[in-house]
Amino acid sequence: MNKQYLLTPGPTPLPPQVSLAMARPIIHHRTPQFQEILKEAGTGLKWVFQTANDVFIISSSGTGAMEAAVINLLSCGDTALVVQGGKFGERWTEIAKAYGVNTEVLDVEWGKAVNPQEIQKRLKSNPQIKAVFTTLCETSTGVDNDIAAIAAVVKAGPAVLVVDAISGLGAVDLKTDAWGVDVVVAGSQKGLMLPPGLGFITVSSKAWKLVEAAKSGRYYLDLRKAKKALDKNDTPFTSSITLIDALNEALKIMQKDGLEYIFKRHKTMADATRAAAKALGLELFAPTAPSDGVTAVKVPSGIDGEKLVKTMRDTYGVTIAGGQAELKGKIFRIAHMGYIAESDIITGLSCLEKVLTQMGYKFTLGAGIKAAEEVFLKG
């Protein structure tokens, strides 16, 4: 018997209602039936994005939605400030460069959150900056940035704030309108409990002025087309009907739970995972700004980090994530994002204890589980 558990920061496990929705017969997208689905999705997305503005659905990976942000806001020769504290911060820079946007990079040590004062300093010293690109949960390092504080700094000036919330939306709080975030980008396969294949983007009225003015070539990702279609409760192209139908199932579950409960649940899972890691004598990679969506843990010396992840997955059916890029083999990441219950965390930690023991790492067997249970008992 080999039950499979997915504890990765995207894709995340799917609730059965979501999986079964995708097995429903497909319907045509230019029908009143699909318009109902789109309308429901629009309302639900505004709720989860905490915004009164439209949330556009793009049939693409999250990266497609990130690209939509760059090319709809900026033109070749414009200047952007990019907060770069991990692989996904770097992606903003790569996309901007691919379109001839000048990037001023604010390098943040991997494992640390950005200091909002640094952003303020850069904005003051370079008034050319039209947009600030940052990341809610930097999945590659397990860091949550303080978007509220960043927004407070950016909204005072002319630049717009763009947040990659692909990882984090629906897991940690992001008060788009209340904090004054201009553009939020998300993907389907993380906190929203769906398979990958949908990207989302919402745009404030301040940022929409840039959309109207931008000169970048764009067609499939042109938000002006998306808006024109959405105003008629439609999509500009044949969209991922099945995934949008499933999105409504996921949103229904989330709306029943409420955002407050969802964020609290993620925090509890994260607290339990962090407590367990410490009880096992392991070190968190991002102790000062640990994400409630994913916990990055340093691989202890003498242990082969890649083998650890591989053994948990291929021998025991528990898929966690290793480190990416420069962190390959140096950290492992346990996600607690989306459809993750206490039972999943216990299973993942137990498997971790088992494989660490087999690999010769010394600790008190059961200590991680005990620490997690203590957190769960407090609730």
Next chain:
Amino acid sequence: MNKQYLLTPGPTPLPPQVSLAMARPIIHHRTPQFQEILKEAGTGLKWVFQTANDVFIISSSGTGAMEAAVINLLSCGDTALVVQGGKFGERWTEIAKAYGVNTEVLDVEWGKAVNPQEIQKRLKSNPQIKAVFTTLCETSTGVDNDIAAIAAVVKAGPAVLVVDAISGLGAVDLKTDAWGVDVVVAGSQKGLMLPPGLGFITVSSKAWKLVEAAKSGRYYLDLRKAKKALDKNDTPFTSSITLIDALNEALKIMQKDGLEYIFKRHKTMADATRAAAKALGLELFAPTAPSDGVTAVKVPSGIDGEKLVKTMRDTYGVTIAGGQAELKGKIFRIAHMGYIAESDIITGLSCLEKVLTQMGYKFTLGAGIKAAEEVFLKG
């Protein structure tokens, strides 16, 4: 009781194996398990595209794959010849213009196929043309273009031939390598019997030289990134795992049937539909080059075409397509593409007869069904 039947040219109905594959638990994409799925998809796609070249999978609508063709082959200021005989030919022009590509438009009367000699003439008179953009099945008019003859004309010169086979691939023959087609673009929701959400593109070595040289901004749709990833049996971004898994189910069904049988089956369905339309005294919109994927029929005078389509769908559960753009209300389209059996055609035609009668159109009740049955009996 209201059974639903989908006879639209995308999305098309899904085989139960495909639907159920999407209800399977999701797996992570950076695993040996998903690499197996990708490998199988790659082999199956080469088979259905009839090419030895890589077929890249893009998580997007078909239009995303069309845009990938334009921006990977051409740069701002380059010249393209676009065959424009319907809504989807026009889309090539729109995308090219969005990226500053000069378009020479070869206008073809809607409902007619392009004359390959006209393409030859244009290529001779304008040696600046770097790429010819055309359409296999122009869904908006129900026309199949003669790609073999077009390829014979284009391959002699320096320009590359790009075929939008979003509608048509897996329904009508397209011998990519044997005919010398350089770039073929497809989508998931037509002949491939999947939901929308995947785009596909294959590129010949002649066209790959343009990919290397093109200067258009590109990131998400950058085929150089796609190739680099595919060479390691990977995708550049988190792709639509669920749809790719389902793709393999669809490809398995198709491979069991064989291309020859599949194309013959589509021809039989098309012959039956066309024979039925004529027997009802209706006129085909594209009599000289009718598609085997979708049949466009003129709405008879005195009949409200939009009401016809709406009644069939909302009262009787049979969804066919109306006309698009300038053909709105003037034609209706019955698709026989993908997972469509004789029973679906009979159901669709019977519903058409019923609603036409209710709307006051005069004909011998049952005449359409009889004509279709005669075709089916011949097999």
